[in-house]
Amino acid sequence: MINIEQRTDSSAKMVILAPILALTLTAISTMIIFLWASLDVMNAFYVFYIEPLTGKYNLSELLVKAAPLMMIALGLSIGFRAGVWNIGAEGQYIIGAISGGAVGLYYYNVEATWLIPLMAFAAVLGGMGYAGIAAFLRTRFQVNEILVTLMLTYVAILFLSAMVFGPLRNPDGFNFPESRIFHDSATLPIIWQGTRAHIGFIIALLFAGVTWFITKKHMFGMQIKISGSAPRAARFAGFNENKTIWYTLLISGGLAGLAGLFEAAGPVGQLVPHLPVGYGFTAIIVAFLARLHPIGIVFTSLLIALTYMGGENAQITLQLPSSITSVFQGMLLFYFLACNVLIEHKVAFSFNWSK
């Protein structure tokens, strides 16, 4: 008989071991998939896992992809701790990109250092405002924020199309559905010459530090933690439930909006309909893989960025379908959640031959 028993105390060893175990299991499973697809396993493994870590281009692209994931996941992690489930970061990301991008396009002929900060400010406001709809509906009418944020994502996607087909379309763009290309003043500074790695990565790291400070050293961190695990205790402590909902949604929305702008004003360089590539959803995985820990998110966002790179490589070199990335991310989350059980539980083997 195999039993799963509750541990009396959570295992510190397993907190470290669980992600490693999950990674190993994912690696083994992908190898089985490679075998099944009758590929050269060692070569496929190299293409998927090792190649993205070699060379200037690959490494810099890793930073490009990790930056938005990190920023969104940091914001989401704050809300998740409080039990406020913002599932629609993708939508806030898009609205952030549109509102920040619109500012950049409005000043398309202005060369100034204040332009990027202004665009960032507009993006944060845009993301906050969009998440604020969910906060308003939740606090005022008890509407579930999961549904509102998720459904508003689809609204945002269509709104982006409407914008780039309409008001924000490039007047000299031969009717292609895309905005003007952002001019230099409206484009993020590059931190690694000759690559697309931009300052967004540094800013995301700063946010990781700030988030860490808030969760460990500030009463606001305690407030969201207490609100998340015991709402009545939060009231006993004097915290206002509605404020917690507002704050957490505004923070996660603002960060998602900023990430959206950084993507538009960074690697993409303009507003296009295919700007949203699912970072807002993938960031949920990033946050949970890190167990909502801000420093953990720095690493898991790099890890998930690696799966994007590996997936792209596998498409090009191995002719695997593009869904390989999702398969990989799905497996990683699945194994991780399964291994996480071991932190609070242990597996007990008992043999009872009489039965």
Add this chain to the structure above:
Amino acid sequence: MKYQLELQNICKSYGSLKANEDITLGIKPASIHALLGENGAGKSTLVKIIYGSLQSNSGTMKWCDQDYKPNSPFEAREKGLAMVFQHFSLFESLTVAENIILGLDGVGLDSDYIEQITKYSKQYGLNVNAQQVVGDLSVGARQRVEIIRCLMQEPKLLIMDEPTSVLTPQEVSDLFITLRKLAENGCTILYISHKLEEVRQICHQATILRGGKLIQNCNPQEHSKRELAEMMIGKKLINLARSNIKIGEDVFSINNLSKKSEEMFGVDLHDICLTVKEGSIVGIAGVAGNGQDELMHLLIGEKKSPEGVLIFKGKDIGKLNSHQRRQLSMFFTPEERLGHGAVADMKLDENMLLSRPQKSEMTNYGVINWQQVEMLTQRVITDFDVQTQSSKMLAQSLSGGNLQKFMVGRELIQNPDLLIVAQPTWGVDAGSENHIHQSLITLAEQGSAILIISQDLDEVLTLCEQVHVITAGKLSPAVDMQDNGLEKLSQLMVGGKSND
């Protein structure tokens, strides 16, 4: 048959912790046998082994001189054991009869047991109406439903876990009549409690456990309450006495507080008036579910009160939240420990931060000073003798009594001008109860005002000069304890909610 149930060298350990060590005892047929012990003494573990929900590591049991080794409560029930748990498992929206039928093994809901229920109800003085919905019943009546449910299985041994912790004095004496009748009719009763006076009244034999070991088997009637308590905790008790009572000015008053409940099964509060003065301890007695929870919410500030109703030191505090009230030196210990007064999955030092007045210097502009938090946590742990490995233990890993000491201590170290505490010693063992009571008395002697909401009449009588009784959301006028207070109180408590 000398013993109904015989235990030999029962041992059970969880890792390095020995919950039961070499327990040997015999329970005579048709006797009422007490199992006495503090929290964590190993009572629950032992009972779970007897009832089959746990298996011992070593040792043997005999049931009617036959080997007995139950692997599940189901097997135990088949042998003729039954148990009434401290926390009832009844469906509030179903009737008494439906609840009883649901608890029987292998019976469908369509069966008609009303006759049998009435029979037991009459035979043992267990007054319930089979057709009534459980949600409308008092706690005492619910317990009677649980007992009838057990009796339907015609048990030879009935285990009762802390049965009186929620009952009024009248209900307790009714319960004792029932238990005596059961024993006369040949049913053995294993009575788990830490209330010594009751054990002395009703039990023929008592087994005292401490730290997982059997300390003594004795006839409880031959020992004083104090002797039993000291055997139980293994040290001498402090004499509780309120000397030096100096009543000062009004600190806190409630003026005509009325509030409709927002909950489904909540109680509306009507015209509540009360005053607490410097240096005095005022009690609110009454059976659970008569509006205490609703009142406590308003007192803590989890819900706002109308204007001019809650006055603290001349200031209207009705609109302030709990944190703002604490700045004025009002502190609270709610009844419910996990999830209300403490967060289960947070460490003790983090739980300290639930109550953080400015003067405690635990936070500065929201930035937490963990050193200060740690210092204060350690003070609570040492001053209130909280049994824990460190301040980094999760609240849920502490036993109920220890967490209670932590929660009362957390508020007491702030030297409150007013402390409002609900059920200060609920589920706490005799030693800790003594300690908490002593601390409250000391606080009052220093000139603080204290309001205690408690179902435990003994507690209210020991501590308070003035007692109100709450029934169905109405508060009686204050009864002075000096002149024949107990009798007046009993009358008030019985005269209240009577839907039994």
